[in-house]
Amino acid sequence: MNGWPLLRITIFGTGYVGLVTGACLAETGNHVVCVDIDADRVAQLSRGDVPIYEPGLDALVTGNVNAGRLTFTTDAEAAVAHGRLQFIAVGTPSDESGAADLQYVRQVADTIGRYMTEYRLVITKSTVPVGTADEVRATIRAALDARDVSPEFDVASNPEFLKEGAAIEDFMKPDRVVIGVDNERAADHLRALYAPYNRSRDRCMVMDIRSAELTKYAANIMLAAKVSMMNELAQISDRVGADIERVRTAIGADHRIGYHFIYPGCGFGGSCFPKDVRALGSTSKQHGYEPALLDAIEGVNMRQKRVLFERLQAHFGDLAGRTIGVWGLAFKPNTDDMREAPSRTLMEALWEAGASVRAFDPEATGEARRIYGDRADLALCDSALDAARDVDALVVVTEWHIFRSPDFDELKTLMAQPVIVDGRNIYEPDYLRREGFTYYGIGRAAGNPAPV
Numbered sequence: 001m002n003g004w005p006l007l008r009i010t011i012f013g014t015g016y017v018g019l020v021t022g023a024c025l026a027e028t029g030n031h032v033v034c035v036d037i038d039a040d041r042v043a044q045l046s047r048g049d050v051p052i053y054e055p056g057l058d059a060l061v062t063g064n065v066n067a068g069r070l071t072f073t074t075d076a077e078a079a080v081a082h083g084r085l086q087f088i089a090v091g092t093p094s095d096e097s098g099a100a101d102l103q104y105v106r107q108v109a110d111t112i113g114r115y116m117t118e119y120r121l122v123i124t125k126s127t128v129p130v131g132t133a134d135e136v137r138a139t140i141r142a143a144l145d146a147r148d149v150s151p152e153f154d155v156a157s158n159p160e161f162l163k164e165g166a167a168i169e170d171f172m173k174p175d176r177v178v179i180g181v182d183n184e185r186a187a188d189h190l191r192a193l194y195a196p197y198n199r200s201r202d203r204c205m206v207m208d209i210r211s212a213e214l215t216k217y218a219a220n221i222m223l224a225a226k227v228s229m230m231n232e233l234a235q236i237s238d239r240v241g242a243d244i245e246r247v248r249t250a251i252g253a254d255h256r257i258g259y260h261f262i263y264p265g266c267g268f269g270g271s272c273f274p275k276d277v278r279a280l281g282s283t284s285k286q287h288g289y290e291p292a293l294l295d296a297i298e299g300v301n302m303r304q305k306r307v308l309f310e311r312l313q314a315h316f317g318d319l320a321g322r323t324i325g326v327w328g329l330a331f332k333p334n335t336d337d338m339r340e341a342p343s344r345t346l347m348e349a350l351w352e353a354g355a356s357v358r359a360f361d362p363e364a365t366g367e368a369r370r371i372y373g374d375r376a377d378l379a380l381c382d383s384a385l386d387a388a389r390d391v392d393a394l395v396v397v398t399e400w401h402i403f404r405s406p407d408f409d410e411l412k413t414l415m416a417q418p419v420i421v422d423g424r425n426i427y428e429p430d431y432l433r434r435e436g437f438t439y440y441g442i443g444r445a446a447g448n449p450a451p452v
């Protein structure tokens with residue numbers, strides 16, 4: 001499908017999802033206004049300064065801002081007036097009960113209802129519990145009723161599946177575009193919007209709104225389940241004297257299992273998996289179903305995030321006064337996002353035990369400084385080697401490429417003690433042991449003492 005007219009689009013929220021969506025939609029010729037309540041962020045973006053690290057995003061934003069197709073504002077009224085399509089891409093963090101906190105989504109729905117004067121298609125891109133579209137519709141309707149006006153509007157669900165670190169590629173060449181609608185008018189708008197991203201084949205999967213809302217959670221839960229399953233197997237592997245890496249390569253050869261997403265490690269973090277597992281669990285309970293598996297995915301993950309600390313404790317006993325090097329702060333490579341990152345669980349446990357941390361991350365040290373501020377027991381270093389200087393042990397938490405082949409001779413000279421805890425199994429245990437290191441991996445029992 002080609003030859004669709006350009007669309008005028010408004011996006012609420014300029015975080016990882018809103019900003020990538022805005023820039024990618026502008027790139028194909030649409031006129032996009034991104035609106036945020038964070039005035040500093042909007043000012044920064046308007047200067048062409050991208051506040052997050054995402055490969056390729058700087059150039060995409062700058063190019064489209066310069067071309068006049070992408071603008072940023074805090075003016076919600078003007079933003080509602082701009083786009084026939086209004087995307088909601090604000091955060092939906094966990095509340096204290098584990099449910100998704102919908103306050104920002106409700107705020108946006110109310111804003112749209114407060115200002116709209118003609119037809120609008122309101123599309124939820126944020127990850128929201130099943131039934132949220134009904135709430136968005138009711139909130140808009142209430143705001144319109146309060147003004148005693150009744151322009152037409154539709155509500156749709158269009159969950160986002162991009163991965164931080166590969167977000168632009170994911171948006172431009174999606175595996176699928178899930179479109180949840182309850183009428184043809186809304187479906188046509190969204191098909192037209194995504195036509196430029198569907199040139200090789202139609203990736204749009206049009207369905208009812210509730211199925212679309214559930215699809216997003218289902219996808220993340222399947223992935224989180226794979227990780228927790230492998231981490232559980234790694235724990236068993238340690239106890240029975242097996243090597244989980246050999247097990248992984250053997251089970252992945254079965255096409256029904258496959259090699260994707262079966263890496264054992266130090267737990268999953270990020271802004272999506274942990275909160276989405278909790279939120280679906282909460283939805284499930286609200287509907288009277290006790291989700292045994294969902295609770296286990298989270299329980300295994302929380303335990304796994306403690307594994308690095310426990311390994312250090314098993315090795316050293318008392319950690320007070322020790323200095324530990326940490327390689328990798330972001331929850332995964334190619335992002336600066338530290339939300340629920342395993343590095344945070346590790347560092348906070350080390351501080352609690354009286355140890356100090358020297359840390360390096362290629363992109364996330366600024367974020368770590370923002371979160372933790374200046375503290376005597378945290379040195380944020382400019383290089384990987386600097387973070388290893390005089391440490392009692394070095395822990396690999398995030399598998400950035402730059403950590404994969406360090407100069408082990410130099411490392412051994414720099415470190416106070418040659419102890420490496422490899423939270424992502426990126427090194428060869430036998431090689432490191434031959435080089436004179438004490439090596440601990442995840443689920444690689446040969447040489448690992450039983451965890452405490």
Ligand SMILES: NC(=O)c1ccc[n+]([C@@H]2O[C@H](COP(=O)([O-])OP(=O)(O)OC[C@H]3O[C@@H](n4cnc5c(N)ncnc54)[C@H](O)[C@@H]3O)[C@@H](O)[C@H]2O)c1
Pocket residue numbers: 012013014015016017018035036037038041089090091092104107108125126127128160161162163164271272
């Ligand atoms: N980050 C990801 O990888 C990813 C992937 C897929 C889906 N999602 C989902 O997308 C949503 C957004 O995630 P994110 O990581 O981009 O969040 P984020 O926290 O990075 O950004 C959210 C932005 O929304 C803004 N905001 C809040 N209230 C607003 C309002 N009333 N009007 C305008 N702006 C407002 C905030 O100031 C912030 O800049 C979440 O529901 C998340 O689960 C995230």
